[in-house]
Amino acid sequence: MFDLHTHSAVSDGTDTPSQLVEQAAQIGLTGLALCDHDILDGLTNSQDAGRRLGVQVLRGIELSATFDGADIHVLGYGMREDQRLLEHLAWLREGRRNRIPKMIEKLQELGVELSAGDVVAQAKGGSIGRPHIADALVAKGIVSHRDEAFERWLANDGPAYVPKPAIELGESIDLLHQAGAAAVIAHPRIRGATTVLTDEVLAGLVAEHGLDGIEADYPSHDQQVRESLHQLADELQVIATGSSDCHGAGKTGHDLGSVTTPDEVVEQLSEIVESRGGILR
Numbered sequence: 001m002f003d004l005h006t007h008s009a010v011s012d013g014t015d016t017p018s019q020l021v022e023q024a025a026q027i028g029l030t031g032l033a034l035c036d037h038d039i040l041d042g043l044t045n046s047q048d049a050g051r052r053l054g055v056q057v058l059r060g061i062e063l064s065a066t067f068d069g070a071d072i073h074v075l076g077y078g079m080r081e082d083q084r085l086l087e088h089l090a091w092l093r094e095g096r097r098n099r100i101p102k103m104i105e106k107l108q109e110l111g112v113e114l115s116a117g118d119v120v121a122q123a124k125g126g127s128i129g130r131p132h133i134a135d136a137l138v139a140k141g142i143v144s145h146r147d148e149a150f151e152r153w154l155a156n157d158g159p160a161y162v163p164k165p166a167i168e169l170g171e172s173i174d175l176l177h178q179a180g181a182a183a184v185i186a187h188p189r190i191r192g193a194t195t196v197l198t199d200e201v202l203a204g205l206v207a208e209h210g211l212d213g214i215e216a217d218y219p220s221h222d223q224q225v226r227e228s229l230h231q232l233a234d235e236l237q238v239i240a241t242g243s244s245d246c247h248g249a250g251k252t253g254h255d256l257g258s259v260t261t262p263d264e265v266v267e268q269l270s271e272i273v274e275s276r277g278g279i280l281r
């Protein structure tokens with residue numbers, strides 16, 4: 001079994017890339033995909049650890065995108081070090097950095113004492129985000145855990161939220177494809193995605209952009225949602241994946257390997273990546 005969506009401290013997870021792979025070996029996963037937000041920096045270290053420990057580590061990314069004004073995530077698998085993609089990732093990360101002071105300003109207006117230095121100190125890799133603001137609030141004793149910071153201020157409808165710049169979902173899929181990657185819609189039925197990513201929209205992304213798969217099995221997707229997404233994937237003739245979206249200690253209910261994808265589906269994914277000219281392993 002594979003866990004096809006995990007995060008390291010290169011973005012907003014709490015484990016190093018090699019720690020994640022060590023845990024995957026301990027629980028007996030065939031492999032995992034490291035899908036840090038808008039960054040590829042953890043891939044080399046995690047693949048080295050994978051070779052050492054007999055765990056297949058797939059080249060992944062979780063790309064920030066926008067659809068109908070909503071913050072939507074698309075998973076890429078098997079992308080090459082493509083110049084256009086790398087430039088786009090650098091732009092996304094710059095947008096992430098520039099929005100931090102704006103969110104801090106909002107927090108300060110709400111009476112929360114926090115500096116940019118406090119937040120930067122929490123980011124161990126090159127892709128900074130709201131979880132690092134949450135970690136800074138935990139470190140200062142203002143909240144007791146990440147979730148509390150999201151509940152009070154940072155959620156998409158929260159008082160300190162500032163959206164980050166991103167490009168359209170369809171364009172993001174195209175960009176992944178031209179870099180040789182397969183594109184899979186991440187957690188299409190989580191709050192914030194579910195109203196915009198209707199079955200019709202997903203069908204349109206397959207028809208117009210060649211979307212390759214749907215993350216059907218996901219911690220917060222209930223059984224009925226999972227079954228309906230598997231059925232939709234079958235109808236659209238795309239793959240259905242399953243993943244934990246593990247963030248280490250940074251996200252409860254998302255333990256590594258708690259939701260998985262069968263080896264046969266990863267074989268199909270591998271064929272898709274090959275057909276797009278990418279490198280999966």
Ligand code: AMP
Pocket residue numbers: 012037128129130131146147150151155164247251
């Ligand atoms: P950002 O990429 O800066 O917009 O932050 C989004 C990240 O924050 C997601 O990838 C999750 O790791 C985390 N996150 C988003 N919403 C919540 C929430 N309501 N509670 C806890 N973590 C969240």
Ligand code: FE
Pocket residue numbers: 007012013037247
């Ligand atoms: Fe995250």
Ligand code: FE
Pocket residue numbers: 062073186187
């Ligand atoms: Fe996500």
Ligand code: ZN
Pocket residue numbers: 005007062245
């Ligand atoms: Zn994720």
